[in-house]
Amino acid sequence: MYLMGDSDVENVAVAKERAKQEALRNASEQAAVFVESTSVVEMGTLTSDEIRTYTASVLRLVGTPQISMTPDGNGVLFRCYLQAVVDTDDFKDISVKSLGNSQRLAEENARLSREMDALREKYAKAQNEAEKQNLRSQIEQNHEHFMTVQDEEAAERFFVEGYNYEKKGNYAAALAAYQKAIHFNPCHSDAYCNLGIIYQNVLKDYTKAVDCFEKGIQANPLDADLYYNLGLYYEVIALNYDMAEKYFLKAIQVNPQHSMSYNDLGVIYHLRKNYAKAEGYYREAIKINPRNETANNNLGLVYRVLKDYTKAEECYRRAIQINPQNAGVYNDLANLYLNQGKYNDALKAVDKALSIDKKEIYQDTLGEIYLNMGQYQKALDAYSKAINMNRSFAHAYLYRGLTYEKMGDLTKALADIRKATELDPNDTEARQNYQRLQGRR
Template sequence: MFLKSSADETAEPIIMNGSIIIRIMNAPRLLSRKSVLMISMELYLASIINCFMTDNYIFYGLRCQEIICGLILLTIVSRFDKIKRQINQSDFFKIMEGRLNIKIIFLAVLLFMISANDWSNSFAAPPEADKPAAAEIKPGSFEFYMKSGLDLFSKEKYNESIAEYEKALKLRPNDVDALYNTGLAFQYKKENARALELYLKAVAAEPRHYASKLNAGIALDDMGRADEALLYLQQAAALEPGRFEAYYNLSNIYLAQKKYAETIDVCKRGLSAHPVHDRLHNNLGNAYFNTGNAAEAIKCALTAAAINPKNETAFFNLATYYESVKDVKSALENYNKALEINPAHYDASLNLAIMEAEAGKLAIAEARLIKIRTAKPSDARAYYNLGIIYDMKGDKALAVKEFRAAVERDPSYAAELDPYIQKLSGGR
């Protein structure tokens, strides 16, 4: 029996690196004339109130004539529908008969002309003398070292970045941002123990610091301390239930632990925060598949592939799900799509070779397995499957050679293959 790869359970963790996550927002609505009128009225009234609350009755250049003019113009807006209907009826003289309308328009224009000399200043910023001077970052200051560290980090100069952050920490040893940024630089260097130490100091200084708890969980998981990682990731999720990162990283750990019900739960929570996160859909589909729900798994993989057409894992998983329901055509199609995205995708090549061998295309399958065996010589599965193909072709010597190579690379195959090797080699 051939050895295949199952749906991909491995995924890169999301590390909070201080970047802004842009959320999906509803498209803005067009405001009705009534809404514009009400909003404008509120703004003008707020301006009037602010005028009388300031010492000089001037609020950044907003003078009484502009306020009065604005109120009159708002009255014109409020009559806009009536005027528009009259124009549409081609009865211009009805407008002329509305003397109040003419008076209002005339007065508005007059007030505009009165304030014309000052109009350009009415909405200007306060005079230069009133503006606070831009803060100057002094060399050797905490802010100077933080900015320098951030600039170096953005250039992936992590050692130099750490050196600058450590200078900042000498000035403010308990500053949360300095602790977090230094920890992040160590985490990018794969020095998880040092990163964890800094994240925990940041959490001690600010117990509700979401990013430090999140990254502490990831560092612990990378260090093989999954149970401790879960605690920090759960705390991060509780602090910010509207963000997806903690849920995604929790799903990675739960999948690795084969806790599929928990995986489904956190994936759904993560997707409620970020519905178009393709890797969350990947993990949700994987969990459904491992609980026997291939139909839902296929839906999840299709969604992930639609969100990100370059997601090779989505197409690979989709192929394995289709293969499980005997949809050979769709399985082959999606294995090939995964390989189009990443020609070096080992597992897609492995499974495709097995499907080709099962279809009787032994030469094509053999060539594909030899290719991936060369690319990844430490993986026992290519040798194991080549041994089966050579046995099917009647070449016992080559079959024994490949089986022995498989056992050398993965001794767990010995119990299964040793008796078969003895049989094929005639007891030798």
């Protein structure tokens, strides 16, 4: 509750918000006690103060807060009744940035409340109109700032709600929460960024994704993540590497420590076959963040192209050390061993990849190893598994066809390789092999 005095500087809207703020504080204090009593938050990971602060950001209001007003002496007493719930799962993967924002807003609210009370007391004791006029101006500015912070706090609650829904795969609820965050704070660039990522990576609505990233940049031109994600759109979706490079460079301009932007600049120069520049950007990404597993793996790919197999393996091993569950790195390691004719090592590496993830591309690698070992039936089985998992996998059709050729079945070989040319008309290797086999008939 909040008692609004009988004064010409009191503000009903501010009084209601202060009562609501008190109700939220009480609710978060009770919820924090519960959260601390569970095993969800490991002791030492968060302090008690951090838990209390973050709890205020993850509270979800049930229904609409009810505010009543009753006369009380020379003022009006505002009482706010609300119901809120907390989900302990929301504490399993806390965003450092969100925790910082929660702390900042809590401190700002406390400071503003103290300042409002102090200004109100000064106003009551003011000796003349000039002094009152000066205080009225300060109080009005204070009230405006307070109301803005309330909107920012509401926006942060909805943002954290969206973040937690997104982690759980509930994208519809995440979208709704992020949009509410933007409603309360049109400059919430993180909400725009996460909206764009969902539209781009999950819903494949690229127009909306780009719109979110661009609006986020308008809201906060210093948010490197927005430039980076817009660059990813041009790199991966639009295949416009010049535009992608422009946005990655912009991300680095606003944040010289943005490791992933250096990594993706490396990817662009890798695709352009400028391996020296690619190596330089990957190295810079790793220098900034030695635990950037993607950059370590990509640097290994450069060394593999350059046939520096020792350095390539070192990079792959570092990536595996960072994340032992990255199946793709084991697959790249298998291909590295395959290039060197180390077939047993290649089999061990691809088996590890398949034990983590049963992707068709790993079955394809397994088939290529067996093909090179001359174990054609095993190669055939692996390629067939890859095709059953993905009927549009042109590479698997091509190499299953080449395996049939090795086994002497030219009819099946031609059928598979023709299918590969249909699926990927730009595959020169498939087209040349098809023409070659037709000449053998």
